[in-house]
Amino acid sequence: MKVSIPAIAALALIAGAATAQEIRPEVKARQGQFQTLSINLGILGGMARGDVAYDAVRAEAAARSIAGVSMVDIAALFPEGTDAMSIEGTRAEPAIWDNLPDVLTKWQAGRAPGGAGEAAAAKGPQDIGAALGGLAGACKACHDAYRTPN
Amino acid sequence: MRRAVRVGAAAAVALGAALWCASAPATAPAPFAGPPGDAAQGARIFLASGCGSCHATPGQDDPLRLGGGMAFATPFGTFRAPNISPGSEGIAGWSVADLARAVREGVSPDGRHYYPAFPYASYRAMTDGDLADLYAYLLSLPPDPAPDLGHDLAFPFTIRRGIGLWKRAFVHEGWVMAEAADPEVNRGAYLANALAHCGECHTPRNAAGELDRGAWMAGAPNPAGRGRIPALTPDALGWSASDIAFYLETGLTPAYDSAGGHMVAVIANFAQLPEADRRAVAAYIKALPPR
Structure with a gap:
């Protein structure tokens, strides 16, 4: 088979473009972290609402996961150039990089409700419901200022 | 020509007077009867x-x-x-x-x-x-x-x-939906419209700022800037009544994402109301006519 040089060059260009579009590991990591939070909040929420039967072991595992994620230091997951104006596939407001200390403070503020969630999970659905409000409040505090609208 | 100017001036004065009267606020507060509030x-x-x-x-x-x-x-x-x-x-x-x-x-x-x-x-x-x-x-x-x-x-x-x-x-009387058979829906309509004024943001407006009553709660541009205020009509919002009530209590969407924008303030208020109020609003939202 004969392959022309221009065809190879074109293929190389396409491959290069594909590499450039690849999502950086820091972005993947932070998005995975938010997904982990969301999935575990979903487990607790389902029990709080009575959609799923209360199961202390599952509830505590979910709450522990949320508290665990909240302990991660996210500073390393927000490198320069990974805001919504610079790359596709993120809703990270450029304002994050103007106010990194505030972002980190707001993230750390989620640790107390994370701990409260663990305590509530052991008690029952009613307590979980009350704790979810606190957790959601911590999420909102950051999303209001630092996530682009849908 | 002079006559035309005179007629024009008279018409302008008459129009001005009519607009002045039409724009006047009611002069005295309507008498307010009823027991003292709680x-x-x-x-x-x-x-x-x-x-x-x-x-x-x-x-x-x-x-x-x-x-x-x-x-x-x-x-x-x-x-x-x-x-x-x-x-x-x-x-x-x-x-x-x-x-x-x-x-x-x-x-x-x-x-x-x-x-x-x-x-x-x-x-x-x-x-x-x-x-x-x-x-x-x-x-x-x-x-x-x-x-x-x-x-x-x-x-x-x-x-x-x-x-x-x-x-x-x-400014129109009432709101788009007629009295429903279900009292919970009517209670929700009162809460959502007369009190929580959801339609002020969730219903689109024309250039004069009038709410488009043909598109009640059908979503609108965000008056505070970027993005859109979401539609609440059943064709656009796939949430169950339980999803809506839970969202109004916790600020968590069915995907367990958190509420944003002005809804944060609305939820901070609704979280303090009795569960029955949140359920009534949810029942009304579910009863909205599709767009």
Whole structure:
């Protein structure tokens, strides 16, 4: 088979473009972290609402996961150039990089409700419901200022 | 030619006089009959109506310090929420009839129109009983000395008499959905429309700022800037009634994402209301006609 040089060059260009579009590991990591939070909040929420039967072991595992994620230091997951104006596939407001200390403070503020969630999970659905409000409040505090609208 | 000018001038004077009369606020507050309000019930009306979300002093944590001052940037200019605490800069000396006229008709005790940034077009359906309760509650809150900051508007929106014409043309009785068979839906319609004024953001407006009643709760551009206020009509919102009630309590969507924008304030209020109120709003949202 004969392959022309221009065809190879074109293929190389396409491959290069594909590499450039690849999502950086820091972005993947932070998005995975938010997904982990969301999935575990979903487990607790389902029990709080009575959609799923209360199961202390599952509830505590979910709450522990949320508290665990909240302990991660996210500073390393927000490198320069990974805001919504610079790359596709993120809703990270450029304002994050103007106010990194505030972002980190707001993230750390989620640790107390994370701990409260663990305590509530052991008690029952009613307590979980009350704790979810606190957790959601911590999420909102950051999303209001630092996530682009849908 | 001279005659034409005279006729034209006379017509202009007549038109001016007609506009002046048409734009005038009602001269006296309507008599307000009914028993004195209950402050504890008024707290619920206050929360459901979101009074504090606009009138609380910004930059501090007390949601019951109603010194005003929050700024709202709009295409007409910047509006600033006034002080509605029971102090001398607020509603000290107001009667319940004064409050009723302000909240339902958008007219101040000294007879001036309020701008419709104050959602009286929604509050106009508030019952006498709820108003009396709200009045009792507002008077029970601490007075705040913050002075009124006024608005920064572009001409011709600086002419308050213009609001009188706007009200005549665009403020309508009632809301889109007819009385439903289910009392919970009707209770939800009252909560969502007369109190929580959901339609003020979730219903699109025309260039004159009139709500498009053919697209009730069908979503609209965000008046505060980027993005859109989501549609709540059943064709667009796939949430169950339980999803909606849970969202209004916790701020968590069915995907367990968190609420954003002005809904954060709405949820902070609704989380404090009885579960039955959140369920009623959810029942009404589910009963909305599709777009």
